Amino acid sequence: MKLATWNVNSLKVRLPQVLDWLAAEQPDVLCLQELKLEDKAFPLAEIEAAGYRAAFSGQKTYNGVAILARAPLADVGCGIPGFADEQKRVIAATVGDLRVVCAYFPNGQAVGSEKFAYKLDWLRALTAWLGDELTRHPRLALLGDYNIAPDERDAHPDWQEEIHVSPPERDAFRALTALGLADAFRLFEQPEKSFSWWDYRMMAFRRNFGLRIDHILLSPPLAAACTGCHVDKAPRKLERPSDHAPVVAEIGH
Structure with missing residues (x-):
């Protein structure tokens, strides 16, 4: 089984690249972030023609998340239960015996800002909810753009900004792994400066x-x-690419 996540930074702009990537890579599940389109504009016909079902939660211009899967999607839920948020950042669905959570974590803008406080509040709510989800779904995967580089290896040595690498953000990432979740990428030896x-x-x-x-x-x-788990840098080399590359994990039976 192949699971993947990709912040496409506008599905309208990147749809041909997504369709090409689906055809070439054939993931069982692909989580998308930053759709930047309303649900009525979601390209469902094109996704279904590619052999995928879709669950999605979008909004105009900003945010938006989707789960694409070959198998049927059941028990679809949007948002973090109990956390009031107008931003469309979370969608969850069950695919077979797998619970998939697709999330677009807040950026945080700058350490100490209101948006940074929102990011930390959002992370606390997500972590609490996932703790409950794991009791119901022992086979759970959390995929997405976390806007957190978990440790020094995950940021270029010359990165000067605090955002994405600050201690509170990294502590929040560790709180997620403390639920029993493992960073698939770090289960394996990886090249230095893998971004x-x-x-x-x-x-x-x-x-x-x-x-x-x-x-x-x-x-x-x-x-x-x-x-195995790797970053597929090939789409980042295309014309008009997303600024993110897909991350892919392979799960045996």
């Missing part, structure tokens, strides 16, 4: 000046069966 996001500016991709902020966290049964 999943590169700014559009200053030739950041060509210089590999990036961050690893897109993650797949796996519950213990899935982590035990995980056979």
Whole structure:
């Protein structure tokens, strides 16, 4: 089973790339973030023609999340229960015996800002809810753009900004793994300076000046069966790419 996550930074713009990637890579589940379109504009016909079902939660211009899967999607839920939030950042669905949670974590803007406080509140709510979800769904995967580089290896050594690498954000990431979730990427030896996001500016991709902020966290049964995880940089090399690359994890039976 192949699970993937990709912040596409506008599904309208990136739809041809997504369809090409689905055809080439054939993931069983693909989680998308930053759709940046309303539900009525979601390209369901094109996704279904590619052989996938879809559950989605979008809004105009900002945010938006979707789960694409070959198998039927059941028990679909949007948002974090009990956390009032107008921003469309979370969608969950059951695919077979797998509970998939797709999330677009808040950026946080700057340490100490109101948006940073919202990010930390959002993370606390997500973590509490996932603790409950794990009691009901032992086979759970949390995929998405976390906007957190968990440790020093996950940020270019010259990264100067506090956001994405601050101690409170990294503590929040550790709180998620403390639920028993494993970072699929770090289950395996990886090349140095492995990143999943590169700014559009200053030739950041060509210089590999990036961050690893897109993650797949796996519950213990899935982590035990995980056979590999990698960042697929090929879509980032295309014309008009997203600034993020897909992350892919493979789970054995």
